[in-house]
Amino acid sequence: MALVRFVNALPGDSRDVYFGDIKAFQGVSFKTVTPYKQLPSERQDFRVIPAGSAAVPANEIRNSEGLSSGSHYTVVAALGKDGKATLNVVNDNLSEPASCKAKIRVINASPIEVDVAAPAAMADRTTGSADRARTPSAAAKVDNWFGGVNEDSSTRYKDVDPMNGTLRILPSGHVKGKREVAPEAALVPVDLAAGKIYTLIVTSDSKKGGVDVIKVEDQLVNTASATPTKL
Numbered sequence: 001m002a003l004v005r006f007v008n009a010l011p012g013d014s015r016d017v018y019f020g021d022i023k024a025f026q027g028v029s030f031k032t033v034t035p036y037k038q039l040p041s042e043r044q045d046f047r048v049i050p051a052g053s054a055a056v057p058a059n060e061i062r063n064s065e066g067l068s069s070g071s072h073y074t075v076v077a078a079l080g081k082d083g084k085a086t087l088n089v090v091n092d093n094l095s096e097p098a099s100c101k102a103k104i105r106v107i108n109a110s111p112i113e114v115d116v117a118a119p120a121a122m123a124d125r126t127t128g129s130a131d132r133a134r135t136p137s138a139a140a141k142v143d144n145w146f147g148g149v150n151e152d153s154s155t156r157y158k159d160v161d162p163m164n165g166t167l168r169i170l171p172s173g174h175v176k177g178k179r180e181v182a183p184e185a186a187l188v189p190v191d192l193a194a195g196k197i198y199t200l201i202v203t204s205d206s207k208k209g210g211v212d213v214i215k216v217e218d219q220l221v222n223t224a225s226a227t228p229t230k231l
């Protein structure tokens with residue numbers, strides 16, 4: 001068996017997800033990340049349809065994927081740059097961070113290319129919390145942790161120093177050297193602890209017209225959170 005979770009980054013209706021004849025996830029709303037579930041380690045079509053559809057709808061999206069036993073995967077339904085729905089399967093390589101480090105990656109489920117930047121200066125180690133650093137939320141100088149993350153793509157995990165502060169999500173190309181030069185950054189509060197693994201999922205924000213971010217703490221799972229049912 002493999003372990004699979006689903007991210008619905010498609011604005012609008014809730015979605016059902018099938019893996020072959022298995023109804024793996026049901027009624028997943030926009031900007032929701034499901035728990036991992038066990039699915040057979042075989043090749044089948046993932047299909048995403050509007051929740052509750054009785055027949056195969058004309059607007060279903062699908063992707064054929066072979067799953068490996070014991071591996072973890074994140075299936076992401078999102079809007080591509082052309083405005084069409086896409087379905088990607090991301091391999092979750094959940095290995096331990098380096099000593100005294102946290103690990104973080106980005107899944108870009110928005111229709112624009114983005115950079116992810118952190119404050120360059122880590123000030124004032126917090127008393128009694130040696131595994132984190134407190135950083136200003138609006139630092140002028142930044143470190144570009146992830147540059148040019150294409151729409152409909154994901155990065156590898158990156159080892160970083162633990163921090164309690166604010167990350168900045170910007171359209172690509174707006175970090176010059178160590179300085180942010182765009183005012184339209186989305187500010188994302190984070191608390192990254194040593195020994196933990198995190199995923200930032202960048203989605204479109206249908207109300208504001210920009211981007212939003214779903215923060216997930218990734219954890220190794222050995223058993224199914226629920227049993228999928230067959231039609």
